[in-house]
Amino acid sequence: MPRILTKILLVEDNPADAELIGEILAVASSWSFELFYAVRLKEARALLARAASSGSEGFDVILLDLSLPDSTGIETLQQTLTSAPKLPVVVLTSLNDEEVAVEAVRSGAQDYLIKGELDWRLLVRAIRYAIERKQTLEALRRSEERFQKLATTLDLLVQQRTAQLQQALEFEGMVKRITDKVRDSLDRNQILQTAVNELSTVTGVKYAEAALYENTVSDTETEFAPYYQATSSQKFIEQQDFTQITKSYACIYQENLRRGENLLFCDATANVAVLACPIRDDNGVLGALWLLHPQERGFEDLEVRMVQQVATTCAIALHQARLYQASLAQVEELERLNRLKDDFLSTISHELRTPVANIKMGVSMLQLLIPPLTTPSPNQYEPDDGLHGVTGRPSVPHINAGGHRDPDTSPLSHQKRDVASPRSTPTSNSAESTGEKISTYFKILQDECDREIALIGDLLDLQRLDAGAFPLESIPLDLYQWIPHIVEPFQQRSQSQQLTLSLEITPNLPIFYGDPGALSRIISELLENACKHSPPGARISFRAQRTADGQLQLLATNSGVEIPPKYINHVFDKFYRIPSDDPWKLGGTGLGLALVQKLVAHLGGSIHVSSTNAQTVFIVELPFSLGLKPSETL
Numbered sequence: 323m324p325r326i327l328t329k330i331l332l333v334e335d336n337p338a339d340a341e342l343i344g345e346i347l348a349v350a351s352s353w354s355f356e357l358f359y360a361v362r363l364k365e366a367r368a369l370l371a372r373a374a375s376s377g378s379e380g381f382d383v384i385l386l387d388l389s390l391p392d393s394t395g396i397e398t399l400q401q402t403l404t405s406a407p408k409l410p411v412v413v414l415t416s417l418n419d420e421e422v423a424v425e426a427v428r429s430g431a432q433d434y435l436i437k438g439e440l441d442w443r444l445l446v447r448a449i450r451y452a453i454e455r456k457q458t459l460e461a462l463r464r465s466e467e468r469f470q471k472l473a474t475t476l477d478l479l480v481q482q483r484t485a486q487l488q489q490a491l492e493f494e495g496m497v498k499r500i501t502d503k504v505r506d507s508l509d510r511n512q513i514l515q516t517a518v519n520e521l522s523t524v525t526g527v528k529y530a531e532a533a534l535y536e537n538t539v540s541d542t543e544t545e546f547a548p549y550y551q552a553t554s555s556q557k558f559i560e561q562q563d564f565t566q567i568t569k570s571y572a573c574i575y576q577e578n579l580r581r582g583e584n585l586l587f588c589d590a591t592a593n594v595a596v597l598a599c600p601i602r603d604d605n606g607v608l609g610a611l612w613l614l615h616p617q618e619r620g621f622e623d624l625e626v627r628m629v630q631q632v633a634t635t636c637a638i639a640l641h642q643a644r645l646y647q648a649s650l651a652q653v654e655e656l657e658r659l660n661r662l663k664d665d666f667l668s669t670i671s672h673e674l675r676t677p678v679a680n681i682k683m684g685v686s687m688l689q690l691l692i693p694p695l696t697t698p699s700p701n702q703y704e705p706d707d708g709l710h711g712v713t714g715r716p717s718v719p720h721i722n723a724g725g726h727r728d729p730d731t732s733p734l735s736h737q738k739r740d741v742a743s744p745r746s747t748p749t750s751n752s753a754e755s756t757g758e759k760i761s762t763y764f765k766i767l768q769d770e771c772d773r774e775i776a777l778i779g780d781l782l783d784l785q786r787l788d789a790g791a792f793p794l795e796s797i798p799l800d801l802y803q804w805i806p807h808i809v810e811p812f813q814q815r816s817q818s819q820q821l822t823l824s825l826e827i828t829p830n831l832p833i834f835y836g837d838p839g840a841l842s843r844i845i846s847e848l849l850e851n852a853c854k855h856s857p858p859g860a861r862i863s864f865r866a867q868r869t870a871d872g873q874l875q876l877l878a879t880n881s882g883v884e885i886p887p888k889y890i891n892h893v894f895d896k897f898y899r900i901p902s903d904d905p906w907k908l909g910g911t912g913l914g915l916a917l918v919q920k921l922v923a924h925l926g927g928s929i930h931v932s933s934t935n936a937q938t939v940f941i942v943e944l945p946f947s948l949g950l951k952p953s954e955t956l
Contacts, residue, residue, distance in 0.1 A: 328355040330449065331381045333366040333402070334414070335390050339437055343385065343414075349442040363393040367405045383449050383456075384411045388426070396422075396429055403430045410456030412448055432456060493624055496524045501635045508646040510534075513639045514552040517611065517632055522554040525625050527613045528594075529564060530554045532601075532636070534609035535579075548609075559594065559614060567592060568612070579607050584630065586621060593617045599629045603637045611636070678778065682771040689764060780913045784896070787920040794924065796948050799834045799841070801866055801874075802827050808842050809864060812849045820858040823849075828867040834874060835947040840921045847914045848878035848940050855938075856880045869943060873927075876942040885933040893931060894919040918942075 330347070334340040344357055358381070360366040366384070373380035384406065388398050402411055410432040415422070423434035432452035435445065500520040507513050514532035522530045533548040553561055567589055568575065575598050578585040585598040594614045601609040611633050615621060786792040809825050816823035834841070845864070852862045860882035869875045885893065885900065892898050896916045922929045927944035 328353070328383065328449070328453070329358065329381045330355055330383055330385060331358045331360065331366060331369060332385045333360045333363065333390065334385070334387045335361050336387075339387070339414075339416075342437075343440070343445070346440055346442045346445055350446045353446055361391070363390050363398055363401060366402065370406045370409075381406070381409055383453050384409055385414055385449075386411050386431075387414050388422075389415070396425055399426055399429050399431055408456070408460055410452035412452050489624065493628060496520075497628055497631050497635075500524070500632055504632070504635050504639045505642070507639070508643045510640060510643050511550070511552065513636060513643060514550070514609075515554075517636050518552045518554045521611070521613065521629065521632060524628070525613065527615055528555070529559050529612075529614040531561075531564065531612040532609060533612065534601075535607065550609075559592065563592065564612070564614065567594070567596065571596075575610075579610060582607065584626065586626070588617050588620075590617070595620045597621050597626065597629060599626075599633045601633045601637050601640070603641055608637060608640055678771055678774045682768070682775070685764060685767045685771065692760070780917055784913065784917055784920060787917075787924055792924055794840065794948060795837045796835045797838055799836065799838055801831050801834050802829065804838070805845065805864075805866055808845050809849065812846075812853060815853055816862060819853060819856075821853065821856055821860055821862055823853075823862045823864070826863065826865045826867075831866065831868060831874070832946050834944075836925060836944070837948070840925060841944075844918050844921050844942060845876065845878075847918045848876070848942075851914060851940075852878055852880035852938075855883050857882045872946070873943045874946055876944070878940045878942075879937060881937050883938055884936050885931070885938055890931060890933055894929075 332340055332343060334343070340359055347353075347355055347357065358369060360369055366386075370381070384402060386399065386402055388395055390398055393401060399411065399413060411430065412433045412435060413423075413426045413431045414435050414437055416437045426434050432455050433448045435448055500517065503516050503520060504513050507516065514534070518530045518532050521527065530553065532552045534550040536549050551561075555561070570589070571585075571587065574587070575585045578598065579600050582600050582602050584600070586596070588595050593616065595617050597611075597613045597615075599611045599613075600607050601611065611629055613621070613625075613629060783792065805827055806825060809823070813823055849862070849864060856862055860880060862880045863877075865875075865877040865879075867875050867877075889900050893900070894915050896913060898916075919929055922942055922944065925944050926948065927942060929940065929942045931938065931940050933939070
């Protein structure tokens with residue numbers, strides 16, 4: 323194993339001690355060393371400086387006597403360590419002073435040896451241990467330096483990352499604020515102007531513009547012509563100057579817009595940096611956001627990403643604005659159609675009512691002109707049931723007691739004799755039969771006229787209720803005395819239909835201040851509906867009572883019939899009739915219950931229906947007073 327050469331610098335002013343140390347080291351035959359000698363501290367420092375400047379390996383250890391001609395004590399050690407901080411120093415002294423030894427080690431010496439106690443083993447071991455300890459300490463120092471550098475670098479990275487996260491949070495906050503402001507509007511102009519103003523505030527750009535484009539296709543290429551522009555400028559550049567810049571780079575930015583890509587370039591003439599970010603959706607490019615900075619300022623990646631997100635938000639907001647405008651247009655169109663429908667119903671009802679009224683008047687006049695043909699039996703026609711607001715039936719022609727028409731009073735008798743054959747003389751039975759037919763026809767005409775007038779009246783009432791033009795009166799009514807008169811016609815009808823109708827009114831009900839016409843119509847329609855849909859043998863009940871909260875409650879109940887749950891929510895719809903195998907069996911227009919619901923709401927009340935266990939109940943709740951003065955008409 324080759325021996326390692328150790329270079330030793332001995333700083334000793336006593337030649338005898340220096341020679342003794344050399345002889346001691348020479349005894350260690352297994353250890354190769356090279357001894358350099360200096361008498362003064364100044365000489366030692368010069369040797370150390372030359373070794374450091376020459377780039378050679380230098381010395382491995384210093385053996386230092388503390389008592390030198392130009393320095394003594396701990397100061398000698400300190401100056402030596404200053405000249406060679408990386409070299410191990412072993413202190414040699416002739417004094418066995420423990421305090422000096424401790425102070426020397428604390429000051430940086432690797433060991434402390436007494437000259438009179440030296441032998442070659444002790445000296446070699448001290449030198450080797452000093453070198454190894456110094457190398458270990460130096461390695462620890464270098465490791466600590468590396469650790470400090472790593473810690474400093476890590477701290478810088480943490481600071482940078484923290485700054486990036488803080489910047490990202492600020493970025494997200496700014497984008498959210500801009501997004502909220504943009505999405506709060508459904509107006510195209512406000513959306514773009516808000517985006518431009520916020521971007522100008524956040525990024526500090528000198529000029530910002532949002533442009534919407536029309537895609538105009540020519541024979542050669544597609545051009546993007548702006549039809550709306552929202553701008554925000556700090557007078558760094560005028561709009562006409564910016565327009566000139568976009569024209570100069572039209573061939574570039576239009577190609578980028580077609581691909582939906584950002585464009586970032588510098589214009590040396592205007593000394594500006596330009597960022598163009600397209601606003602696009604699934605249908606293509608809608609427009610672009612333009613931002614200008616001074617050329618030396620440029621745009622950071624974070625700003626570009628922010629503009630991209632704002633452009634995406636603008637595209638979504640513009641899409642919502644278009645949908646909103648389209649829905650407004652649809653609503654306006656539906657309102658227009660509804661007005662046309664109301665106008666149509668009002669006009670057609672009026673136009674139908676006039677000729678029907680004239681027909682009814684003509685029938686009445688004919689009844690006056692034609693003499694009585696026969697007297698109909700009391701049971702020939704059904705009694706008036708009070709439906710459709712009809713209060714009585716018109717008179718019908720009848721036949722005299724002898725069974726013949728009076729020739730002096732009948733305008734048709736002469737005509738009848740003219741067309742009759744001489745061989746066929748009318749008998750008493752044929753005259754009576756003819757009179758009965760004429761009476762029947764007159765009754766049919768009268769009833770149908772009444773039914774048409776009632777239908778037209780329903781249409782007009784519904785139209786007035788929808789328009790809020792239905793008049794109301796506040797008249798005091800004693801319901802205990804008044805309701806039976808409204809129910810009485812339905813007592814006769816229920817008997818003819820083999821139904822049982824019962825009426826129950828709670829005594830001592832408060833006086834009802836309301837519109838008698840509207841309330842009468844509500845009660846009549848509910849009872850009409852119950853009679854129409856109740857099978858023979860069913861029971862119908864009508865009850866008037868006061869609720870716990872002081873409301874008037876009307877309950878119309880009929881048994882033997884149940885409305886399916888899927889139809890019950892539609893019973894108050896206009897023209898709605900519950901589907902059945904024979905839709906024409908019961909007749910009706912489906913306006914009665916719709917009119918009832920409108921009238922109840924107009925009186926400030928509520929109505930609902932329940933149908934379970936083969937029983938249907940309509941429940942109406944009304945206030946006892948409309949809040950009007952008696953006889954005050956709205």
